[in-house]
Amino acid sequence: PANPTASYDPLNPTAPGGVEYRENCPLTHVFGGSHRTVMGAYLNPQWKLARKLTLDGGVRLQGAPESSDLSTVGYKAGLLFSGALFYNFARNWFFKANYAEGIRPPVFNNLFSSSEAIQFQGDRNIKTEESQAIQFEVNARLLRGVRRIRELNFRANYSYTYLKNLQRVFLGQY
Numbered sequence: 272p273a274n275p276t277a278s279y280d281p282l283n284p285t286a287p288g289g290v291e292y293r294e295n296c297p298l299t300h301v302f303g304g305s306h307r308t309v310m311g312a313y314l315n316p317q318w319k320l321a322r323k324l325t326l327d328g329g330v331r332l333q334g335a336p337e338s339s340d341l342s343t344v345g346y347k348a349g350l351l352f353s354g355a356l357f358y359n360f361a362r363n364w365f366f367k368a369n370y371a372e373g374i375r376p377p378v379f380n381n382l383f384s385s386s387e388a389i390q391f392q393g394d395r396n397i398k399t400e401e402s403q404a405i406q407f408e409v410n411a412r413l414l415r416g417v418r419r420i421r422e423l424n425f426r427a428n429y430s431y432t433y434l435k436n437l438q439r440v441f442l443g444q445y
Contacts, residue, residue, distance in 0.1 A: 323359040375400040398436040406430040
């Protein structure tokens with residue numbers, strides 16, 4: 272910028288504080304503070320409840336600590352759950368139900384990008400996106416090893432996902 276202390280008016284780039292071309296002038300695309308250490312632990316037991324019924328469960332503890340000087344971008348630790356139920360209701364036909372939770376912390380460009388570069392203005396206060404999803408599925412192995420058919424399968428499924436703290440762009444900002 273011509274005057275880095277003045278505010279920039281994108282509708283009038285020649286106004287005081289506007290952007291002007293300067294040869295060999297570097298432009299910062301992403302500001303500093305761009306690193307993160309993610310830690311996690313996962314447990315996934317499986318139980319055979321009956322000959323044709325299997326239950327699969329999972330729990331994951333995941334987090335990224337933030338440093339006291341804010342040089343490391345973190346997010347709070349949380350427990351994420353998942354589970355699946357598999358049922359073999361007929362020969363080569365299966366029903367499956369899934370539930371899963373997930374998180375998506377903001378990427379560094381969303382947090383620290385420069386609004387003067389060709390990108391959206393970053394926002395250090397973006398929250399971690401959270402999701403919950405369910406899926407139901409029926410699948411079958413219809414043919415296997417019949418003449419030239421190696422395997423022919425059938426699958427029908429339905430899924431639904433709920434998102435909280437959706438990370439989106441609105442009016443050029445996150």
